[in-house]
Amino acid sequence: MVEVPVVRNILEANDKVAGELAELYAEKKILCLNLMSSPGSGKTSLLEKTLADLKDEFNMAVIEGDLQTDNDAKRVAATGAQAVQINTEGGCHLNSSQVKEALNHLNLENLDILFVENVGNLVCPAEFAVGEDHKVTMLTVTEGDDKPEKYPLMFHISSVMILNKVDLLPYVDFDLDKARAHASKLNKDIEVFPVSCRTREGLDDWYEWLRKARAAKK
Secondary structure: OOOOOOOHHHHHHHHHHHHHHHHHHHHHEEEEEEEEEOOOOOOOHHHHHHHHHOOOOOOOOEEEEEEEOOOHHHHHHOOOOOEEEOOOOOOOOOHHHHHHHHHOOOOOOOEEEEEOOOOOOHHHHHHOOOOOOOOEEEOOOOOOOHHHHHHHHHOOOOEEEEOOOOOHHHHHOOOHHHHHHHHHHHHOOOOEOOOOOOOOOOOOOOOHHHHHHHHHHO
């Protein structure tokens, strides 16, 4: 029997293009963030707040990944930021070639921050780099504080874990300290930001991290 290393070949091809993208971002001094989470965690809501609140500080753009529709791209574009939609037609993640193609539809000159909002999924997006400087994983208090244990790779390779919808903590069975401890066990350097996009709690801490990450690209 001959083993065909299909998965390895696919990942190697993806990493090659991801490396090219990383070189492009470095050349143009663009901070690229790969935003990942389960469906419905609030990634687009976080982007809406971030794009609106920091529009006077940074020139920002978003590449949106979804199976279907351009709903999220429309929401992002309403803030005034550049937005490009990628429909994967059933694909469970974005890959570097798709992101490279999407960049052709963005003006990269003087761009400070590029957000790649990945397809809602806590498994596949972790495997496919898109040239990002940092992976940012969002978890909500309605999902369970054991998610880092159940999906370890996602949290192991992320620079940031955003715990969204903390305004719902009084109504759900979620232990914030446990979630933080599980993530820190996987990645001692992970930064954790409890936030509520609805009440704006914690957003200033997220913004300060963004400022520092952007400054590191100059």
